[in-house]
Amino acid sequence: MSGTVGESVDDGVRAAGQTPGRGALTAARRIVVKIGSSSLTRADGALDPAAVTAVADALASRRGDGTQVVLVSSGAIAAGITPLGLASRPRDLATQQAAASVGQGLLVAHYTRAFATHGLTVAQVLLTAEDVIRRGQYKNAQRALERLLALGIVPVVNENDAVATDEIRFGDNDRLAALVAHVVQADALVLLTDVDGLYDGHPKLPGSRRIARVTSAADLEGVVVTGRGSGVGTGGMTTKVDAAVTATGAGIPTLVAGAADAGRALGGEDVGTWFEATHPRPRTRRLWLAHAAATRGRLVLDDGAVRAITHGKRSLLAAGVVGVEGVFEAGDPVELADSDGVVVARGLVAYASEELPERFGLTTQQQREEFGDGRDRAVVHRDDLVVVARR
Incomplete structure (x- = not known):
């Protein structure tokens, strides 16, 4: 309807x-x-x-x-x-x-x-x-x-x-x-x-x-x-x-x-x-995801990542993450915010909070080389992400 x-x-x-x-x-x-x-x-x-x-x-x-x-x-x-x-x-x-x-x-x-x-x-x-x-x-x-x-x-x-x-x-x-x-x-x-x-x-x-x-x-x-x-x-x-x-x-x-x-x-x-x-x-x-989940933490993104997920409908990659707030496990719902603290999306994160800092700024290839096969997945896949504000 x-x-x-x-x-x-x-x-x-x-x-x-x-x-x-x-x-x-x-x-x-x-x-x-x-x-x-x-x-x-x-x-x-x-x-x-x-x-x-x-x-x-x-x-x-x-x-x-x-x-x-x-x-x-x-x-x-x-x-x-x-x-x-x-x-x-x-x-x-x-x-x-x-x-x-x-x-x-x-x-x-x-x-x-x-x-x-x-x-x-x-x-x-x-x-x-x-x-x-x-x-x-x-x-x-x-x-x-x-x-x-x-x-x-x-x-x-x-x-x-x-x-x-x-x-x-x-x-x-x-x-x-x-x-x-x-x-x-x-x-x-x-x-x-x-x-x-x-x-x-x-x-x-x-x-x-x-x-x-x-x-x-x-x-x-x-x-x-x-x-x-x-x-x-x-x-x-x-x-x-x-x-x-x-x-x-x-x-x-x-x-x-x-x-x-x-x-x-x-x-x-x-x-x-x-x-x-x-x-x-x-x-x-x-x-x-937009309304049911109580988020467990927050990821802070650079401007390029914000544009990619809000306008490009892309997955969030580690290369675009610049900060982590809160404590969460893989699979938990988190907020995705820009550098000003404005929440632009929500999603299910693929990594625990303690795993992410060492991946900040790394490309998929760099993650693969650093952590081995299977450890280069998106931080938040586009199928597990909902945009709540466009920037």
Whole structure:
């Protein structure tokens, strides 16, 4: 799907009484739906089975018309709070991991029962950022999800909080949902939350109006988006907007709507905020590298190397590296910066940080002579590199 929805689609939507542009959602044959912890839990932080059933019912209705659905669901840590006897969401990583380990099973059990009443089977898919930024793991995730959808299964995706670390994780499921939408080539993304859309002011203030449609970044100028979200979640409207920008920049239109309006939202009614796709859909996995990875270090490049990777679409060679910052291993994601410190690209580095200084400025031939065959590979191969700014 390219940048915006065409006039012919809008005309048909008007005839059906729907909001222009949202015809892309009603016509979508594959959608990714994300729901946050605050929409699945009670005030005390415990999982609310009725809320799980409600979202399952809404998705099953859409699934009944032949649409393939992937559900990205938060709630594992929140579901583990009560069984572990905790008063609130834990702040330390170890206890979060313990709560996720307990809660994930409870969460999936509820989804299994809720979808089973509609004759649907669910599959648990747990991902970490490290699993999907590397070429092999990315392909494995893609194949697994594609096969599940082909078999008529509803994948229930979550970050693998039981093993994810602070150093490399998606951080919030809004971003995870945007990336999953890209990997499965979804036709649309729906982010369900406890707020019924994006407003031009605080939703609780008099005079604040819901923004029904965003067609470009210009529509967001002057809109102040703040807030961490609820006490049981990690997101907020900021992460919803960021995820929408990520998805629409990859050709996937996005709807942010209240979980209570899930059925109406999936039906294309005028609820929430609709974000039009702004760019053509990329064909590679580089969106994952651009958004999923927490970088471990930085390589400083000379001007020639900057031009080669940003305009020449070339691999980064050792001859163009003049500095290393941070400690990392081969295969880790790193930033590539110019001499002024401006980050121009991200990539998966082929050498550990301690290996690189002795290779600074060496040509491929010089590396081969110095270190032997097989030690002259690119520092970052062009297939593992994504440009984020052109200089």
